[in-house]
Amino acid sequence: MDPLEGEKKHTILFVCIGSRGDVQPWVALGLGVASSTGQRVIIQAHEKFKDFVLSHPPLEFTEIGGPMEDLLVNTPEGRAMMDANIFNAFPRISAFFGPLIKTWFKDFQEAVAVHKPTFVLLTTFPSFICVPICEHHKIGCIVGHTIPAYPTAEFAPATIG
DSSP states (O other): OOTTOSSSOOEEEEEOOSSHHHHHHHHHHHHHHHHHHOOEEEEEEOGGGHHHHHTSTTOEEEEOOOOHHHHHHHSHHHHHHHTOOTTTHHHHHHHHHHHHHHHHHHHHHHHHHHHOOSEEEEOSGGGGGGHHHHHHHTOEEEEOOSSOSSOOSSOOOTTOO
16 A cells, blocks of 8 residues: 555655755655645755755755765864774764764654654665664655665766775
């Protein structure tokens, strides 16, 4: 049975962590879903994408902190991680991502509490941290990628070379 069938209006939360390229395709999909089905679609992204998301009604916006690309350049931890080598990479990666993951986890928990989504679409690798919250609240969730996540004959994953 289709979880979105029936009279009830559902709330679908798209969790988008990353750059505009990690947000824009999901805004397009969310707009299509909201326009064609009448479901409530909320995009959870970094504050700097708020105006972009809200310029596509009926989409709604909720914030998830820690814009990674800005923090890589503008924080000592980000710059240290970018300069890491094989001997010091792990502590630098931990120092950078530890606080970010806590922020993302907290912000997603708050979005679930406030918006009570029926379904969640996790759209980037960092959003995998949200799966345990979905499972705890018995919220259906899937992970979607706009880039190959597994090697194919035509493409290698973006994280490889």
